Amino acid sequence: MSTLLDTHPLDLILDQSHDDFQEVRAVGREAFAKQGLPSAKAEEYKFTNLTKRLAQTFDSFELAAAFDVSEEQVKNAIFKGFDGHILVFTNGSLNQALSSEITGVEVTSLSGASAALGSIAKPEKDPFAAFNQATFKNGIQISIAKNTQVEQPILVLNFIDSTKGNLIQPRVWVEAGDFAEATFIEQQINLSDKEYFLNEVKEIKGGRNSHIHWYRVQNEGKTSISMSNIETDIQQDGTFTSVNLSLSGLMVRNNLNLNLLGSNSEGNMYGLYLTNGKTHVDNHTNVDHTIPHAESNELYKGILTDNSRGVFNGKIFVRQDAQKTNAFQQNNNILLSENAIVNTKPQLEIWADDVKCSHGCTTGQLDEEALFYLQARGIGKEKARGLLLYAFAGEVLENIKDDAFRSYCITLIQERLGTNF
Amino acid sequence: MLSIKNLHASIEGNEILRGIDLEVKAGEVHAIMGPNGSGKSTLASVLAGREEYEITDGEVTFKGEDLLELAPEERAREGVFLAFQYPVEIPGVSSTNFLRTAVNQVREHRGLDPLDAVKFLTMMKEKMKLVEIDQKLLSRALNEGFSGGEKKRNEIFQMAMLEPTLSILDETDSGLDIDALRIVSNGVNQLKSKDNATIVVTHYQRLLDYIVPDFVHVLYKGKIVKSGTKELALELEEKGYDWIKADVEQAAV
Numbered sequence: 001m002s003t004l005l006d007t008h009p010l011d012l013i014l015d016q017s018h019d020d021f022q023e024v025r026a027v028g029r030e031a032f033a034k035q036g037l038p039s040a041k042a043e044e045y046k047f048t049n050l051t052k053r054l055a056q057t058f059d060s061f062e063l064a065a066a067f068d069v070s071e072e073q074v075k076n077a078i079f080k081g082f083d084g085h086i087l088v089f090t091n092g093s094l095n096q097a098l099s100s101e102i103t104g105v106e107v108t109s110l111s112g113a114s115a116a117l118g119s120i121a122k123p124e125k126d127p128f129a130a131f132n133q134a135t136f137k138n139g140i141q142i143s144i145a146k147n148t149q150v151e152q153p154i155l156v157l158n159f160i161d162s163t164k165g166n167l168i169q170p171r172v173w174v175e176a177g178d179f180a181e182a183t184f185i186e187q188q189i190n191l192s193d194k195e196y197f198l199n200e201v202k203e204i205k206g207g208r209n210s211h212i213h214w215y216r217v218q219n220e221g222k223t224s225i226s227m228s229n230i231e232t233d234i235q236q237d238g239t240f241t242s243v244n245l246s247l248s249g250l251m252v253r254n255n256l257n258l259n260l261l262g263s264n265s266e267g268n269m270y271g272l273y274l275t276n277g278k279t280h281v282d283n284h285t286n287v288d289h290t291i292p293h294a295e296s297n298e299l300y301k302g303i304l305t306d307n308s309r310g311v312f313n314g315k316i317f318v319r320q321d322a323q324k325t326n327a328f329q330q331n332n333n334i335l336l337s338e339n340a341i342v343n344t345k346p347q348l349e350i351w352a353d354d355v356k357c358s359h360g361c362t363t364g365q366l367d368e369e370a371l372f373y374l375q376a377r378g379i380g381k382e383k384a385r386g387l388l389l390y391a392f393a394g395e396v397l398e399n400i401k402d403d404a405f406r407s408y409c410i411t412l413i414q415e416r417l418g419t420n421f
Numbered sequence: 422m423l424s425i426k427n428l429h430a431s432i433e434g435n436e437i438l439r440g441i442d443l444e445v446k447a448g449e450v451h452a453i454m455g456p457n458g459s460g461k462s463t464l465a466s467v468l469a470g471r472e473e474y475e476i477t478d479g480e481v482t483f484k485g486e487d488l489l490e491l492a493p494e495e496r497a498r499e500g501v502f503l504a505f506q507y508p509v510e511i512p513g514v515s516s517t518n519f520l521r522t523a524v525n526q527v528r529e530h531r532g533l534d535p536l537d538a539v540k541f542l543t544m545m546k547e548k549m550k551l552v553e554i555d556q557k558l559l560s561r562a563l564n565e566g567f568s569g570g571e572k573k574r575n576e577i578f579q580m581a582m583l584e585p586t587l588s589i590l591d592e593t594d595s596g597l598d599i600d601a602l603r604i605v606s607n608g609v610n611q612l613k614s615k616d617n618a619t620i621v622v623t624h625y626q627r628l629l630d631y632i633v634p635d636f637v638h639v640l641y642k643g644k645i646v647k648s649g650t651k652e653l654a655l656e657l658e659e660k661g662y663d664w665i666k667a668d669v670e671q672a673a674v
């Protein structure tokens with residue numbers, strides 16, 4: 001028997017059961033019991049000891065409840081120039097009244113019938129995904145009907161109020177029909193400074209020739225911990241593109257898994273992390289080429305200062321059948337202080353012989369020669385630094401197709417890099 | 422305009438400049454020649470404000486002000502321009518955006534209003550003609566993938582845009598074919614006036630047929646060991662540096 005003292009605070013929550021997802025939960029529970037929380041030596045979490053960080057940060061957990069937000073709050077949360085649909089969530093629950101009606105798109109709370117939960121983001125693959133499946137409160141389903149091209153972007157506003165519970169576990173199931181197209185922009189609004197643990201799972205099921213863009217700004221609370229599992233199945237002729245911008249948080253871990261399941265499918269993963277203070281951001285990506293003639297592109301870039309830390313682990317898995325695969329991966333980092341650290345690791349496992357695969361990673365300081373060159377033309381040092389850093393980061397943002405959102409990201413970056421031009 | 426007295430500079434503990442004296446007045450062109458590694462680029466870099474070098478002795482005044490006190494960008498705004506021997510490639514920074522930022526920061530310092538996009542473009546077009554630089558080059562990232570000659574041309578183009586009072590051209594002629602050399606020299610000559618001055622660092626007398634110097638100095642082992650008029654350059658072209666080196670060694674004995 002374990003006493004309360006040597007029990008991890010997360011374990012205590014396992015006994016709280018909910019509503020009608022009995023079967024799905026049972027599977028999650030079992031998978032979690034098997035894996036347990038990752039130990040300090042766990043390969044997948046060796047640079048990011050979430051188990052310890054969670055125990056250090058929290059004595060206990062309480063599942064976060066939904067809450068009210070006003071129209072005014074929603075209006076204020078929308079970035080300048082945005083033109084599109086809005087979905088409002090509070091602590092992971094849908095606020096239907098404040099959300100847009102979108103033709104061809106159905107957004108509902110998950111019902112007991114959702115047996116597919118966990119079939120893409122399999123709980124046995126990650127303990128936190130398992131934990132979410134065992135204990136999440138409200139699930140959301142977003143279905144885009146076949147042949148529906150949602151022209152304007154869909155802004156997903158995640159309001160977080162950690163005073164309503166410090167364990168927030170969004171659970172989202174997205175289903176895109178054949179030939180469906182949509183762009184999602186996810187943004188988080190923290191209403192309280194109180195620390196929380198956000199543990200989300202998102203499963204995205206693409207249809208044939210469906211095209212999904214998923215953009216996200218991660219601005220987690222300074223003392224908060226965020227764990228994200230996003231996994232998507234991409235079918236024949238389909239594409240999925242993720243652009244993730246991480247700006248803050250105590251510890252942030254993103255697992256992004258792309259499964260290329262049909263020929264001529266394409267998966268794109270882009271990320272930018274700008275970290276300062278003690279922020280720790282870990283991006284673990286995995287692309288699984290299971291069939292011939294599919295392509296994946298990946299570019300992650302980091303600018304790190306103070307005592308912050310970045311981790312990048314990019315796995316490319318090319319199965320024996322997956323001939324004619326194109327897979328590209330790149331991770332570049334700039335360290336602006338002596339105490340900032342990056343651990344970067346490409347992981348290529350290639351079983352097919354006719355593939356085009358490239359990867360590279362660099363970690364260095366700001367180019368002093370370039371800085372001097374700009375200064376020698378009369379550009380102030382701070383501005384010159386900003387110009388160089390912005391040029392470095394810009395390559396990631398180019399992959400954002402929505403102009404207003406890209407401009408917004410540029411503003412965010414300029415604010416962070418202390419310059420505008 | 423520029424007065425250098427007993428300038429000593431070192432890098433990583435190695436003394437590279439060992440007592441340079443040089444006076445440059447408005448309207449003058451000075452050529453600095455000398456064998457590889459004699460310290461020509463070091464002198465140019467020190468004047469432009471590169472921070473890696475430690476000034477161990479001496480002084481430099483520019484328009485009566487202590488130049489060594491100023492940050493590199495302040496020197497540029499005051500009118501010092503260095504055309505780099507090896508211009509840096511800067512991916513992701515657009516040439517146009519960079520130049521507009523530079524021009525406007527310099528203008529601000531000189532009490533002028535910033536140029537709007539239209540005025541800036543007009544100015545760019547005008548100056549582009551001066552060095553016959555292709556617009557296509559300027560729509561690319563700064564120096565990225567430019568050939569050696571294109572980089573040098575771009576340096577002179579930037580000089581034209583920034584309108585400096587003291588231009589230091591560090592081997593701007595190296596690697597240029599004769600056509601490019603003519604174009605670049607022509608550009609430099611058109612920018613010359615009685616109010617500004619030019620220092621050209623070169624290995625080749627050839628350049629000095631186009632940009633005619635008032636004075637020629639030979640830099641050797643961190644010192645100016647000989648000064649003369651443009652005839653000195655011709656003599657160097659003919660005889661090489663050995664006789665000068667011999668003179669220096671002899672004097673040291």
Ligand SMILES: Nc1ncnc2c1ncn2[C@@H]1O[C@H](COP(=O)(O)OP(=O)(O)OP(=O)(O)O)[C@@H](O)[C@H]1O
Nearest residue numbers: 432433435437455456457458459460461462463464
């Ligand atoms: N970072 C450095 N550390 C040590 N020595 C250096 C460094 N940079 C330059 N030097 C040395 O300083 C000396 C002068 O170099 P500089 O580049 O000024 O010569 P230069 O006259 O411009 O030569 P060139 O004609 O080849 O361009 C050389 O001996 C060079 O090796």
Ligand SMILES: [Mg+2]
Nearest residue numbers: 461462463506
């Ligand atoms: Mg040199």
